[in-house]
Amino acid sequence: MRLNPGYKITKMTYNGENVPFRTVDDDINGKRSTYFKLPEDLYHKTLVIEYSGFPTQGRYWADSMVQDTIDHDFISLSTSAVVPILDNYYSTHDSAVIDITLPDNLTPFLNYTQMTDFTDNGNGTKTWSAACSEFVSDFTAGYYCIDNFSIGELNIDFAYGTAYQEIVEENDIQQTIIEILTYCSQHYGELWAAENNHLLLRQESSMFGGGYALHGVSTWFEMVLAPDTLSDTDKGASATEVFIHEMIHQWWGGLGLDCAQEDLWSSEGLTVYSTYRLVKEKYGALYAQQYYVDAWKNAVDSQNRSFYNRHPEYLELLPELYHTQINSSNTSINWYQRMPLMILKSEELVGGKEKMDEILRQMYTDQDLFRENGFGYTDFCIIAD
Template identity: 30%
Template sequence: MRNHGKGLLGSFAHHVRRAYLPALSFALMGFGVILYQSEPYIDHSPAKIYGSGVGGTQTTVVMDSPYAEGNPNLTLISTQLDTDIEASRSRLKSTAVYQLKNSSGKPQECILQMNPGYIIDRITANGEKVSFTDKKNDHEQMKDIIVSLPAEKEIRLEVRYKGYPKIWSETRKQLSGYKIERDYVELNGIHLRPVINASAEGAGVTGEITLPAELLLISSGQPAQVIHENEGGTKTWRIDDPGGSVSLFAGDYIKRELSGGGTPIYFYYSAKHAKQMEKLGIQQILEDTITYCTKRFGPLSHTEAEPLSILETAGHMFGGGSSGNLNIINESHFSEDGYINSHSGATIADSISTEIIQTWWLQGAMVMDAENSDWTNGGLSVYAAYRIAKEMYGEDYAREHHVEEWKKAWNSMNHNFYVRHPEYADILPEKYIADLQVEFSTIRTHAGMALKIYRAAQLIGGDKMDAVLTGLYQNGGTEHPPFITWHDFLNACGLTEEELNIDEAI
């Protein structure tokens, strides 16, 4: 547009001064893209839709990686680690040595999968450098490294790497992920070392882990042992996990031995929480639960060489779980406010008890049904926590603090707008749908399934239900042994699916 009195060139010069605004906008957008691509702490895994659909329909997880399948020509014999964890710098330097067998007699392509925060320095096979490609294709908390292997039958693959574990993008809001911190370390699987796409049945992991001297190391498999006290205030520990899925935890842990299990069981908790543990009466809660499960189902198959260890973990890793002979419980379960999960019960003790019970149904039995994804160890553990409360405090207490809480969770899910109107879920952001799916799946597998078991107990009697669950635990299933299926449970109870309609029962 001409500006009167300035001429053509004057008008152009007058208006071009405002061109910095769109230029600045483009520059800022470009800078934002660079920041996203260079994000140092969070990976770039795409959001996933998984679990059961919001309206009850099933959805399928599609792996982003084309390298998910193993190489049938490669067999992993063993893995050895030499890892220096620099806790003050939140990083590690490590060498992983894999003993492999190549049955093809030809060069092979090998895939390593590892946390996106780690960088490969060097890879050798039988002492010779080999080529590799970092695909930088973040997915499901990992990335893929393609390695070219020689045709030799016996291969010693040595991988040197360094870095720090990045947080999975799915949990970026909670900053939940595996950690290396000055006073706490939590690493396993791809977050500790590259995992190789080879047959690995029976291939154990051994190694040496160097840590600050003030941290106590707890490892899955055999208890970690100090083998060196080094200059500079560090200790080197020996680890040995015959199962191969090694998990490491290190912190200011206090160790207690627990009774009632018939096998060695230890509890580790942070020294910072010693007073709270005493106030909570944690040892009594744990031993009451262990005693009940041991009498009802039988002792776990742990030994002094590989004892069961119950660990309090840092608050950034939510919930609990099991890794080999480790039972993991988040510190929020033990706080004064307490992690009260209405799927499990109404008190801190209920929540802790449920986490311990799951050890029996995860490690002592195999619960799975391909046709009913709601049938898991979760519902069985929640119901068992109710039975413990009933024995200790009576039916009224158990019903109020367990059964009524399950009903609240179940009704809350069924009254959700997107459950009642699943057609509107299609317009929601994928991340929001995924969050709803996780929440509703947990309610169905825990509160919902516990209500079905409770309903079955009402129909056949509580004592008979105890006998049914004991029999299934000790003998396994008959439909697809050793797995205990939903139909195994129904047959053992002499009931049908229609008789356990909890919507009608509540």
């Protein structure tokens, strides 16, 4: 079996009898092996494994400190940092029961489901209990607020840090989520992550550089709701619009259609264009023209007029630092402004926004074809031709 190397196994018994075991120093990705042998007769017997300690992080996660951490206000544990993973062991029924004691202000999720049954111990802690499969894929606990709401049949749990309560209210994030999910599902296809009738949207640690999606779960790192992100005007004219941008990435980006990162192509341009379309529907054509199309044109115009872009031979002569700054500013304008303008132009060329939506829907439907190399500019030209 494999267990997080931070834990020490103190005792193993099988049907009350001691079982000799051997732990080997072979740590891979936060797991360490222990070997033992059980008698042939495996039915209706109980194996007890006692262990304790503090989980350590696998080398893979060590830089970002996102997984297998226990802080006083946030806990994030992966499989083997909760229970041992037993090789050669199969079970077909959900038979496990978990009891976990935590400070009483933390809200726990077991396998992406909010735990609901608890006993208040009256000493600042609560003991949470749940029946689950014996395989724990994730245990997370934090200072969470959870809003429940639904869109038609789909029930949504939106979990965000208590520190973000005001931001969520002020920017009407809940209503925005409803509008985005409705718009994108209708235009591009159902959110892959919401195939069942339940969707958990959960804010994660700021250490996660993005988010991830699983069946019924979409997560964003903490910064998606942070004031700095919500005031980034490249992504939209208001905080609500930037949030729209971040949520549309569920369709355009690694969680949906994975895009190649080229000079003039990335998931950013598609996301900005989709944000514009949604905003146009929500706030009207004038608004969308002023804060999106005109703003893109201005940025592209000044990029075109910039001295170093007109005279690249001088760019070569600049010290590397300035060279890099100009190049990265060009990339950002290419992705956030020039590419959406280009897609808008394609919208005209293919015969209007309905036709463009058909193309976008096709791209999203075909997402599995682009898992390896990413969907690039050439792919777009082929599909839009």
